[in-house]
Amino acid sequence: MSVILINPFEVAPGREADFIQLWDAAADYMARQPGFRWTRLHQAVTPNPKFAFVNVAEMDSAEQFLAAISSEEFAQLTAPMKDFPAAPTLNQVVRTIDG
Protein backbone atom coordinates (compact mmCIF):
# COMPACT_ATOMS: atom_id res chain seq x y z
CA MET A 1 0.00 0.00 0.00
CA SER A 2 1.37 3.41 -0.92
CA VAL A 3 2.23 6.02 1.69
CA ILE A 4 1.82 9.78 1.70
CA LEU A 5 4.55 11.89 3.27
CA ILE A 6 3.21 15.19 4.63
CA ASN A 7 5.90 17.55 5.86
CA PRO A 8 4.99 21.03 7.15
CA PHE A 9 7.96 23.40 7.49
CA GLU A 10 8.38 26.55 9.56
CA VAL A 11 10.19 29.09 7.36
CA ALA A 12 10.94 32.57 8.66
CA PRO A 13 9.88 35.52 6.48
CA GLY A 14 12.68 36.34 4.05
CA ARG A 15 14.04 32.75 4.00
CA GLU A 16 11.54 31.45 1.41
CA ALA A 17 14.01 31.39 -1.50
CA ASP A 18 16.64 29.62 0.61
CA PHE A 19 14.10 27.00 1.58
CA ILE A 20 12.88 26.41 -1.98
CA GLN A 21 16.46 25.98 -3.21
CA LEU A 22 17.07 23.26 -0.61
CA TRP A 23 13.72 21.65 -1.34
CA ASP A 24 14.47 21.52 -5.08
CA ALA A 25 17.71 19.62 -4.47
CA ALA A 26 16.05 17.16 -2.06
CA ALA A 27 13.08 16.65 -4.41
CA ASP A 28 15.38 16.00 -7.36
CA TYR A 29 17.05 13.28 -5.29
CA MET A 30 13.72 11.77 -4.17
CA ALA A 31 12.40 11.69 -7.74
CA ARG A 32 15.31 9.36 -8.64
CA GLN A 33 14.57 6.82 -5.88
CA PRO A 34 12.69 3.51 -6.31
CA GLY A 35 9.02 3.83 -5.42
CA PHE A 36 8.72 7.56 -6.10
CA ARG A 37 5.28 8.53 -7.46
CA TRP A 38 4.96 12.32 -7.15
CA THR A 39 5.69 15.26 -4.91
CA ARG A 40 4.13 18.71 -4.54
CA LEU A 41 5.38 21.71 -2.60
CA HIS A 42 2.70 24.04 -1.21
CA GLN A 43 3.33 27.61 -0.07
CA ALA A 44 0.92 29.23 2.37
CA VAL A 45 -1.04 32.27 1.25
CA THR A 46 -2.45 32.61 4.77
CA PRO A 47 -0.87 35.59 6.60
CA ASN A 48 1.67 34.69 9.33
CA PRO A 49 1.32 30.93 8.88
CA LYS A 50 2.69 28.49 11.44
CA PHE A 51 3.92 26.43 8.48
CA ALA A 52 4.94 28.52 5.46
CA PHE A 53 5.49 25.43 3.29
CA VAL A 54 4.07 21.91 3.21
CA ASN A 55 5.54 19.12 1.12
CA VAL A 56 3.22 16.27 0.12
CA ALA A 57 4.66 13.23 -1.66
CA GLU A 58 3.55 9.71 -2.49
CA MET A 59 5.80 6.63 -2.51
CA ASP A 60 4.94 3.02 -3.31
CA SER A 61 5.77 1.84 0.23
CA ALA A 62 7.02 2.95 3.62
CA GLU A 63 10.03 0.68 3.16
CA GLN A 64 11.06 2.49 -0.03
CA PHE A 65 10.56 5.87 1.62
CA LEU A 66 12.73 4.87 4.58
CA ALA A 67 15.40 3.48 2.26
CA ALA A 68 15.39 6.72 0.24
CA ILE A 69 15.93 8.94 3.28
CA SER A 70 18.60 6.69 4.84
CA SER A 71 21.39 7.49 2.39
CA GLU A 72 24.44 9.66 3.03
CA GLU A 73 23.51 11.74 -0.04
CA PHE A 74 20.08 12.56 1.41
CA ALA A 75 21.62 13.41 4.80
CA GLN A 76 23.99 15.87 3.13
CA LEU A 77 21.25 17.42 0.96
CA THR A 78 18.94 17.99 3.90
CA ALA A 79 21.44 18.96 6.62
CA PRO A 80 20.96 22.71 5.90
CA MET A 81 17.20 22.25 6.47
CA LYS A 82 17.88 22.28 10.23
CA ASP A 83 17.04 26.00 9.98
CA PHE A 84 13.47 25.04 9.12
CA PRO A 85 11.66 23.06 11.85
CA ALA A 86 9.46 20.37 10.35
CA ALA A 87 6.66 18.07 11.54
CA PRO A 88 6.73 15.16 9.07
CA THR A 89 4.42 12.15 9.11
CA LEU A 90 3.93 9.16 6.87
CA ASN A 91 0.24 8.62 6.24
CA GLN A 92 -2.46 6.45 4.76
CA VAL A 93 -5.46 7.99 3.04
CA VAL A 94 -8.53 7.11 5.14
CA ARG A 95 -11.18 9.23 3.38
CA THR A 96 -11.55 10.64 -0.13
CA ILE A 97 -14.39 12.79 -1.48
CA ASP A 98 -14.28 13.99 -5.08
CA GLY A 99 -16.47 16.90 -6.18
Add this chain to the structure above:
Amino acid sequence: MSVILINPFEVAPGREADFIQLWDAAADYMARQPGFRWTRLHQAVTPNPKFAFVNVAEMDSAEQFLAAISSEEFAQLTAPMKDFPAAPTLNQVVRTIDG
Protein backbone atom coordinates in the same frame (compact mmCIF):
# COMPACT_ATOMS: atom_id res chain seq x y z
CA MET B 1 -6.47 30.16 -9.14
CA SER B 2 -7.43 27.24 -6.94
CA VAL B 3 -6.30 26.92 -3.34
CA ILE B 4 -5.22 23.92 -1.29
CA LEU B 5 -6.29 23.74 2.35
CA ILE B 6 -3.84 21.74 4.46
CA ASN B 7 -4.98 21.15 8.01
CA PRO B 8 -2.87 19.05 10.41
CA PHE B 9 -4.73 17.98 13.58
CA GLU B 10 -3.41 16.86 16.95
CA VAL B 11 -5.56 13.93 18.06
CA ALA B 12 -4.85 12.14 21.34
CA PRO B 13 -4.54 8.35 21.23
CA GLY B 14 -7.97 6.79 21.69
CA ARG B 15 -9.81 9.80 20.20
CA GLU B 16 -9.33 8.78 16.55
CA ALA B 17 -12.90 7.55 16.01
CA ASP B 18 -14.35 10.71 17.60
CA PHE B 19 -12.22 12.83 15.31
CA ILE B 20 -13.16 10.93 12.15
CA GLN B 21 -16.86 11.21 12.99
CA LEU B 22 -16.56 15.01 13.27
CA TRP B 23 -14.44 15.17 10.12
CA ASP B 24 -17.02 13.19 8.14
CA ALA B 25 -19.78 15.65 9.05
CA ALA B 26 -17.64 18.68 8.19
CA ALA B 27 -16.45 17.11 4.92
CA ASP B 28 -20.02 16.29 3.91
CA TYR B 29 -20.86 19.97 4.41
CA MET B 30 -17.80 21.17 2.47
CA ALA B 31 -18.56 18.84 -0.44
CA ARG B 32 -21.91 20.66 -0.89
CA GLN B 33 -20.33 24.15 -1.08
CA PRO B 34 -19.63 26.11 -4.31
CA GLY B 35 -16.05 25.69 -5.47
CA PHE B 36 -15.44 22.32 -3.81
CA ARG B 37 -13.09 20.08 -5.83
CA TRP B 38 -11.94 17.25 -3.54
CA THR B 39 -10.82 16.45 -0.03
CA ARG B 40 -8.66 13.69 1.44
CA LEU B 41 -8.12 12.76 5.06
CA HIS B 42 -4.71 11.27 5.93
CA GLN B 43 -3.98 9.30 9.09
CA ALA B 44 -0.40 9.03 10.31
CA VAL B 45 1.24 5.62 10.43
CA THR B 46 4.31 7.21 12.05
CA PRO B 47 4.51 6.28 15.79
CA ASN B 48 3.64 9.12 18.22
CA PRO B 49 2.97 11.68 15.51
CA LYS B 50 2.70 15.39 16.32
CA PHE B 51 -0.27 15.44 13.93
CA ALA B 52 -2.26 12.21 13.84
CA PHE B 53 -4.46 13.41 10.95
CA VAL B 54 -3.99 15.84 8.06
CA ASN B 55 -6.83 17.03 5.88
CA VAL B 56 -5.96 18.21 2.36
CA ALA B 57 -8.67 19.79 0.19
CA GLU B 58 -8.85 21.80 -3.01
CA MET B 59 -11.33 24.64 -3.69
CA ASP B 60 -11.72 26.79 -6.78
CA SER B 61 -10.81 29.98 -4.90
CA ALA B 62 -9.87 31.39 -1.51
CA GLU B 63 -13.07 33.45 -1.58
CA GLN B 64 -15.23 30.34 -1.93
CA PHE B 65 -13.31 28.60 0.84
CA LEU B 66 -13.78 31.57 3.17
CA ALA B 67 -17.47 31.78 2.30
CA ALA B 68 -17.88 28.06 3.01
CA ILE B 69 -16.34 28.25 6.47
CA SER B 70 -18.18 31.45 7.45
CA SER B 71 -21.62 29.90 7.88
CA GLU B 72 -23.40 29.18 11.14
CA GLU B 73 -23.82 25.56 10.04
CA PHE B 74 -20.07 25.12 9.64
CA ALA B 75 -19.43 26.77 13.01
CA GLN B 76 -21.79 24.31 14.69
CA LEU B 77 -20.33 21.30 12.87
CA THR B 78 -16.78 22.16 13.83
CA ALA B 79 -17.26 23.53 17.37
CA PRO B 80 -16.52 20.08 18.92
CA MET B 81 -13.19 20.05 17.05
CA LYS B 82 -11.81 22.41 19.70
CA ASP B 83 -10.52 19.22 21.36
CA PHE B 84 -8.17 18.75 18.41
CA PRO B 85 -5.63 21.58 17.96
CA ALA B 86 -5.09 22.34 14.28
CA ALA B 87 -2.59 24.30 12.20
CA PRO B 88 -4.48 25.09 8.97
CA THR B 89 -3.11 27.02 6.01
CA LEU B 90 -4.45 27.91 2.57
CA ASN B 91 -1.78 27.23 -0.04
CA GLN B 92 -0.73 27.53 -3.63
CA VAL B 93 1.19 24.72 -5.31
CA VAL B 94 4.66 26.07 -6.16
CA ARG B 95 6.38 22.85 -7.33
CA THR B 96 5.12 19.59 -8.83
CA ILE B 97 7.22 16.56 -9.84
CA ASP B 98 5.49 13.49 -11.28
CA GLY B 99 7.30 10.17 -11.33
